[in-house]
Amino acid sequence: MPDDPLDGLRAALESLGSCVATHPNDWGQYSLDAWLYGIVVGWDCEDGRDDPDHEHDDICANGAMRELAARHCWSSDEVSRLRQYRDAFAAALGLPPVPATTRGNQ
Numbered sequence: 411m412p413d414d415p416l417d418g419l420r421a422a423l424e425s426l427g428s429c430v431a432t433h434p435n436d437w438g439q440y441s442l443d444a445w446l447y448g449i450v451v452g453w454d455c456e457d458g459r460d461d462p463d464h465e466h467d468d469i470c471a472n473g474a475m476r477e478l479a480a481r482h483c484w485s486s487d488e489v490s491r492l493r494q495y496r497d498a499f500a501a502a503l504g505l506p507p508v509p510a511t512t513r514g515n516q
C-alpha cells in the first residue's frame with residue numbers, strides 16, 4: 411500500500427491509459443468508447459508536451475478530434491469539456507501541459 415493514496419490512483423490511471431492505448435479496439439466507432447479514449451489517451455496531437463515549438467503538419471493537425479466530434483455530434487462545449495478532462499487526466503499523471511500555441515484549433 412503506497413504512503414500517498416494518490417500514488418495508488420496514479421498507478422491505476424497509468425494502467426488504464428496503457429490498457430486503452432494498446433487495445434486494438436476501434437476507439438472512435440462508438441461515442442462512449444471515443445469519449446473514454448479522449449480522456450485517457452486524447453484525440454488531439456500532444457507532441458507539444460515534449461516540444462513547445464511543435465508545429466502541426468497535415469498528419470497531426472488534430473483531424474482526429476474534428477472527425478470524432480462530427481461523427482458523434484459533439485458540440486464545441488462538449489469538445490472543450492473533453493479536452494479539459496484530458497488535461498486533468500494527463501496532469502494527474504504528471505505530464506506537462508500541452509502549450510496553448512500547439513493546441514487544436516477546433
Ligand SMILES: [Zn+2]
Nearest residue numbers: 455457466470
Ligand atoms: Zn501536431
